[in-house]
Amino acid sequence: MDSSITIFGDWGTSRLRLYLRQGKSVLDRRDGPGIGALKASPRETFLELVGDWREAKPSLALLCGMVGSRNGWQEAAYAPCPANAADIRQRLLHIDADGLPVAIVPGLSCRNALGGPDVMRGEETQILGALALNPDLAKGRHLLALPGTHTKWVVVEDGAITSFLTAPVGELYALLREHSILAKAAPGDGPESPEGFARGVARIIEQGPARLAHLIFETRSRQLLDNLPKDEAMGFLSGLLIGSDVAATASWFGDLGQVSLIGAPALGALYAQAIAAHGGSCVAVDGDSAVLAGLSTLSPAQNSGVHVLA
Amino acid sequence: MDSSITIFGDWGTSRLRLYLRQGKSVLDRRDGPGIGALKASPRETFLELVGDWREAKPSLALLCGMVGSRNGWQEAAYAPCPANAADIRQRLLHIDADGLPVAIVPGLSCRNALGGPDVMRGEETQILGALALNPDLAKGRHLLALPGTHTKWVVVEDGAITSFLTAPVGELYALLREHSILAKAAPGDGPESPEGFARGVARIIEQGPARLAHLIFETRSRQLLDNLPKDEAMGFLSGLLIGSDVAATASWFGDLGQVSLIGAPALGALYAQAIAAHGGSCVAVDGDSAVLAGLSTLSPAQNSGVHVLA
Numbered sequence: 001m002d003s004s005i006t007i008f009g010d011w012g013t014s015r016l017r018l019y020l021r022q023g024k025s026v027l028d029r030r031d032g033p034g035i036g037a038l039k040a041s042p043r044e045t046f047l048e049l050v051g052d053w054r055e056a057k058p059s060l061a062l063l064c065g066m067v068g069s070r071n072g073w074q075e076a077a078y079a080p081c082p083a084n085a086a087d088i089r090q091r092l093l094h095i096d097a098d099g100l101p102v103a104i105v106p107g108l109s110c111r112n113a114l115g116g117p118d119v120m121r122g123e124e125t126q127i128l129g130a131l132a133l134n135p136d137l138a139k140g141r142h143l144l145a146l147p148g149t150h151t152k153w154v155v156v157e158d159g160a161i162t163s164f165l166t167a168p169v170g171e172l173y174a175l176l177r178e179h180s181i182l183a184k185a186a187p188g189d190g191p192e193s194p195e196g197f198a199r200g201v202a203r204i205i206e207q208g209p210a211r212l213a214h215l216i217f218e219t220r221s222r223q224l225l226d227n228l229p230k231d232e233a234m235g236f237l238s239g240l241l242i243g244s245d246v247a248a249t250a251s252w253f254g255d256l257g258q259v260s261l262i263g264a265p266a267l268g269a270l271y272a273q274a275i276a277a278h279g280g281s282c283v284a285v286d287g288d289s290a291v292l293a294g295l296s297t298l299s300p301a302q303n304s305g306v307h308v309l310a
Numbered sequence: 311m312d313s314s315i316t317i318f319g320d321w322g323t324s325r326l327r328l329y330l331r332q333g334k335s336v337l338d339r340r341d342g343p344g345i346g347a348l349k350a351s352p353r354e355t356f357l358e359l360v361g362d363w364r365e366a367k368p369s370l371a372l373l374c375g376m377v378g379s380r381n382g383w384q385e386a387a388y389a390p391c392p393a394n395a396a397d398i399r400q401r402l403l404h405i406d407a408d409g410l411p412v413a414i415v416p417g418l419s420c421r422n423a424l425g426g427p428d429v430m431r432g433e434e435t436q437i438l439g440a441l442a443l444n445p446d447l448a449k450g451r452h453l454l455a456l457p458g459t460h461t462k463w464v465v466v467e468d469g470a471i472t473s474f475l476t477a478p479v480g481e482l483y484a485l486l487r488e489h490s491i492l493a494k495a496a497p498g499d500g501p502e503s504p505e506g507f508a509r510g511v512a513r514i515i516e517q518g519p520a521r522l523a524h525l526i527f528e529t530r531s532r533q534l535l536d537n538l539p540k541d542e543a544m545g546f547l548s549g550l551l552i553g554s555d556v557a558a559t560a561s562w563f564g565d566l567g568q569v570s571l572i573g574a575p576a577l578g579a580l581y582a583q584a585i586a587a588h589g590g591s592c593v594a595v596d597g598d599s600a601v602l603a604g605l606s607t608l609s610p611a612q613n614s615g616v617h618v619l620a
Contacts (some may be wrong), residue, residue: 012400037595062518109535114517114521114524116525116531116532117532117534117535117536118527119534150491150527151490161583165524166524166527166531167523168490168523168527171490171491171492172523175489175490176485180478180485181478181481182478182481203426208380208520209523210518210522210554210557210558212519212523213479213522213554213555213558214424214475214476214477214558215478216478217426217428218363220428221427221428221429225429226427241523244520244523245524248520248521248523251520275501
């Protein structure tokens with residue numbers, strides 16, 4: 001049994017989660033600032049947070065996410081698709097932090113289904129984790145979705161990430177909700193209503209995703225003319241954006257089939273609803289569990305055996 | 311010859327333009343704050359700006375734009391489409407400002423081509439002005455576009471506004487340019503490059519407007535992976551947004567044919583380029599001239615004769 005001590009880290013734009021591990025057990029957990037909210041350098045921030053954990057003599061700290069971006073600790077060049085766990089493991093960026101070996105997981109790049117360049121950083125680890133947690137996904141062709149600020153749609157084939165496509169749906173929603181005239185037509189600041197969301201999804205199915213920019217204006221006009229309450233208008237806007245993302249993805253991937261949804265449950269539930277409206281079904285994978293499982297898969301020490309067997 | 315003294319006003323969200331007129335001549339012009347930037351009430355602001363003009367004993371002040379909105383001076387209820395000049399003139403909202411008669415032009419509402427509620431306020435006056443300036447437009451069926459924060463596509467038939475559709479393209483562009491992670495991938499703050507714009511328009515023609523939300527992410531990924539300069543990325547984003555608006559409109563209106571473009575020349579030139587890429591052609595109508603011509607058309611005193619003849 002593996003009893004080595006390692007540190008795992010999920011270091012994104014808005015938060016850092018560090019885990020002290022012995023074998024597969026988590027001994028301790030600490031949170032820190034995201035790459036977008038640092039007050040000191042990534043190296044200083046990391047070493048201060050790790051602190052007394054070093055007494056346990058960890059053999060490695062394995063970090064994924066924006067820590068490997070141009071604005072992070074050190075840039076870990078994108079690995080090209082198709083890429084499986086072994087490909088990514090070979091491209092870990094190894095650096096030294098005051099005597100502690102640190103490895104940073106590279107992001108992935110691809111030419112996406114539209115022929116454009118596409119990138120991810122952090123999601124690759126969650127995807128490999130989902131494959132480790134659900135071995136059925138590691139065989140055959142499957143569609144995964146990681147909803148968020150920049151939603152990723154991912155195709156895996158026989159355990160390798162072959163292609164993906166980014167939809168900045170969460171960012172568009174936040175921009176429109178916080179800053180637009182469209183949202184300001186009526187006062188209020190409640191949660192989005194489920195009825196509004198369902199209506200937005202249905203409107204996209206009725207008119208097609210090519211109409212998105214025109215339909216978005218209804219967020220305002222229905223408040224002005226039909227007295228649509230603000231919470232319904234915001235639900236409607238969310239339904240339009242997520243609905244058009246799912247509709248355009250369905251036409252790209254073909255039959256949606258069963259989609260594995262990785263990430264936060266609340267946003268995942270909205271995607272599940274829109275996917276169901278397009279004839280697909282969903283299984284949910286917890287995002288934090290996926291990160292830990294993915295880092296396990298990518299850990300050079302723990303997985304050298306798996307690598308040889310593959 | 312008509313030598314009556316009137317005041318015309320174009321009072322939008324961001325600015326007020328007032329004209330003192332005798333017959334068809336402009337005697338004086340004054341600018342003031344938009345409805346969105348008032349420091350006093352609309353009534354006080356108006357009376358202070360008009361000031362000594364009242365010595366000329368104007369018979370009426372005719373105002374169009376957001377002055378007639380819920381947040382303006384007093385709400386002038388939307389007139390339903392189809393509506394021609396006579397219909398709108400009958401629905402002028404008459405109020406008194408310290409002894410000076412004021413008439414506010416109502417906005418228009420319709421069920422648009424997508425079956426949704428749609429509204430405009432201010433553009434109706436420019437459209438009627440374009441018809442007055444170009445009598446060919448007052449016969450048959452024509453497509454007009456008023457590019458802006460909320461671009462309006464308008465169908466006129468035999469002098470009446472029968473239908474319109476709003477695309478909040480300018481607002482989406484400004485939100486993405488100012489606030490998004492997509493725009494921030496590279497530094498720089500120059501004007502959009504024409505090459506980037508043309509590439510964005512071409513990308514939409516290639517992939518279809520249903521892909522807009524996915525293609526928008528290329529604004530970021532092309533900066534990260536292809537070292538696209540910021541000015542080209544912003545041009546590309548503008549081309550995607552305007553290109554998808556034109557593409558979706560073309561599928562709604564049928565053959566674009568000759569489109570009359572009302573408004574600011576710089577933005578109009580971008581729309582003209584995207585319309586040409588979709589096989590249409592354009593004629594430009596100056597926005598300020600259109601407002602004045604439209605207010606002339608709507609002025610009860612000056613146009614009672616026209617009304618009787620119609």
